[in-house]
Amino acid sequence: MAHTLREVPIMRELREAMEDHPEGEMQTSPEQVQLLGVLLKTMQARRVIEVGVFTGYSAMGMAMALPDDGVVVACDLDPQHMAVAQSWWDRGGVSDRIIPRVGPAAESLAAMIEAGEAGTYDFIYVDADKEGYPSYYEQGLELLRPGGLLTFDNMLRGGRVADPEVNDESTVATRELAAKLLEDDRVEYSLNPIGDGLAIAMLKHA
Numbered sequence: 783m784a785h786t787l788r789e790v791p792i793m794r795e796l797r798e799a800m801e802d803h804p805e806g807e808m809q810t811s812p813e814q815v816q817l818l819g820v821l822l823k824t825m826q827a828r829r830v831i832e833v834g835v836f837t838g839y840s841a842m843g844m845a846m847a848l849p850d851d852g853v854v855v856a857c858d859l860d861p862q863h864m865a866v867a868q869s870w871w872d873r874g875g876v877s878d879r880i881i882p883r884v885g886p887a888a889e890s891l892a893a894m895i896e897a898g899e900a901g902t903y904d905f906i907y908v909d910a911d912k913e914g915y916p917s918y919y920e921q922g923l924e925l926l927r928p929g930g931l932l933t934f935d936n937m938l939r940g941g942r943v944a945d946p947e948v949n950d951e952s953t954v955a956t957r958e959l960a961a962k963l964l965e966d967d968r969v970e971y972s973l974n975p976i977g978d979g980l981a982i983a984m985l986k987h988a
């Protein structure tokens with residue numbers, strides 16, 4: 783970490799503030815957020831969706847990788863998480879690039895599709911309830927432009943996906959998504975053992 787991380791002070795402060803939080807382990811790892819930033823800059827991304835905000839670390843990191851007119855639509859079920867995230871985004875000077883959407887993410891994504899936003903997003907980062915991953919996958923593919931990236935965190939679940947003795951709902955849902963990603967001709971696919979496992983799927987050009 784000492785030899786790879788480029789983390790601005792406000793991001794470091796937020797990360798360290800979560801070390802004692804009861805749910806702090808939910809925060810995306812800093813090296814993974816740095817990778818998301820490199821991907822966004824490589825793509826010259828402007829329009830991003832995040833599913834699963836918590837206290838805003840990955841959303842802030844992605845917002846900082848966007849140009850001034852870029853936007854992150856940040857979706858989370860929990861208004862309290864969103865309020866805490868908002869205060870960090872204010873302090874980090876990125877609030878003008880982040881649109882919070884509170885509610886079940888499947889409903890927020892459906893509303894965005896309904897509003898005519900299909901095919902308009904460059905990048906989607908999903909880090910929320912694993913049982914929702916199948917709908918986030920299909921809705922995400924609809925919202926992406928061709929060549930856009932749909933990414934999923936926690937694809938390895940600390941190695942539990944490879945343990946046949948582990949069959950809780952979240953692990954089974956993660957295995958099902960992994961199987962789908964492997965077979966789906968609509969995407970190019972790569973699973974990366976960074977953080978807790980980051981799946982990257984690119985929506986193929988027609």
Ligand SMILES: C[S@@+](CC[C@H](N)C(=O)[O-])C[C@H]1O[C@@H](n2cnc3c(N)ncnc32)[C@H](O)[C@@H]1O
Binds near residue numbers: 833835838887909914
């Ligand atoms: C792993 S945390 C996200 C961590 C965040 N990416 C970060 O870097 O700090 C997962 C978040 O997903 C949210 N969540 C869980 N189920 C959800 C749902 N159905 N719709 C939207 N958000 C949900 C939780 O409230 C929680 O804040």
